[in-house]
Amino acid sequence: MPRSIWSGAISFGLVTVPCHVVSASEDHSVRFHQYHLEDMARVRVRKFCEVEDREVRSDEIGKGYELTKTQVIPITDEDLRNLPLPTAKALEIHGFVPWESIDPLRIGEGYYLQPDGQVAVKPYELLRQALARSARVAVTKFAWSGRERLGLLRVRDDVIVLHAMRWPDEVRDPAELYPPEADVSDAEVDEAVELIERMTTDRLEGPDFVDHYTEALEKVIEAKREDRELPEAPEPEKPAGKVLDLMAALQESVDKAKASRGEDTGTDAQVHEMPVKKTAKKAPAKKTAAAKKSTTAKKTAGKKTTAKKAAARKPRRSA
Missing domain, CATH: 2.40.290.10 (Ku70; Chain: A; Domain 2)
Structure with missing residues (x-):
């Protein structure tokens, strides 16, 4: 509790x-202490009296209001408790x-x-x-x-x-921080409003609202404790460079926001027709022609063989 x-x-x-x-x-948050690098002993702040040049205990320390460099009005805790x-x-x-x-x-x-x-x-x-x-x-x-x-x-x-x-x-008054005037078109404002709508969420939850710094720091501490190799830092995203077209940048941001939510970006996809090989159907035709020649040759050879056999049998019949 x-x-x-x-x-x-x-x-x-x-x-x-x-x-x-x-x-x-x-x-x-992950908190650190100060240590002496030579022997890793804890470094502490001690309170010294400027007049006596010695360390003072907590029960020797009180509050005071400095009127001048030589005049101080002491204020006790009881004075504060009994304020009118x-x-x-x-x-x-x-x-x-x-x-x-x-x-x-x-x-x-x-x-x-x-x-x-x-x-x-x-x-x-x-x-x-x-x-x-x-x-x-x-x-x-x-x-x-x-x-x-x-x-x-x-x-x-x-x-x-x-x-x-x-x-x-x-x-503080922000008047001195006001930016100089700039011409912004209604179309640019409308595009920015659409981006706001696309990025609107009902609750501050999810991976975008997690303390990644503390998570990464805890991983580094754990790796050092186990004497392992430290996790590699991710490559920073390269800046897009100087924005020359504000509308184009806004539209691209809207498209990215839509894509992250699985929505249609509204851009037409480019379809390329694949070329058809003209020789794809010729190879079977050649094989068919060759097959026909082979079949015809076999039939002709068969007929010749039969004729030879018939010629050989005729003398026997005449005998």
Whole structure:
């Protein structure tokens, strides 16, 4: 069961929903450590005091705000716990908006909210069903990790999900990144839209949505562990070169998308007629003629032989 990383309550008008917050995602990345290449000993980072020039223990380390290079204001964990904020231990709902109205750039990590105890089950289910029926998401504020944050509450299956959000001033203005104007025809846009339609999928599943990097890295690690030859890297696809005809490139992309789905590309196949050999029927004719000559010769020889035998018998009859 995932570990709770925060405990508090959802404040929904006069309704309070005690809950735990657990992470909604898992990281399966392959992690590396740093090692000394000479003896492969682990390299670690140690914390030193700049004044005393010695390593300090974790219980000797605290937080502080630097006013100047020579003046620091210490801040304790108790100071942070006792901040005069209503959101210190609560997810305060401040309003409801359509999900489509939220800029995805402002959405951060996702967390599951779990009711804290039997007393929280009914108000939790009440809020979940109300959110699902209204087709809205709740906008909340909460204090977490040393700062106050915006959040979204939405329904996923039978669970309420909390998304951390960025404040408006935390999203950079893309105005300086706008590309220069370019003339694009309606036909090119239509072809691009068709390509989008051909590449549309209902779910983000299948071989195209697999972490091939992690798979390849695990194969390399396993090969090194067993002292085997490392797997060969596939040959990279050669770039098609500079695109001179955008429409032709789009059409080719559409055809490839159709072919990958087993659809007819709509291009006419070229049929070539195979040449017929003129000598194919002459060989049997020659064999027939030769056979006729052989048969005639045999018959003639047979007649001559019979004639000779008849001539030989005539003297006997005269005797």
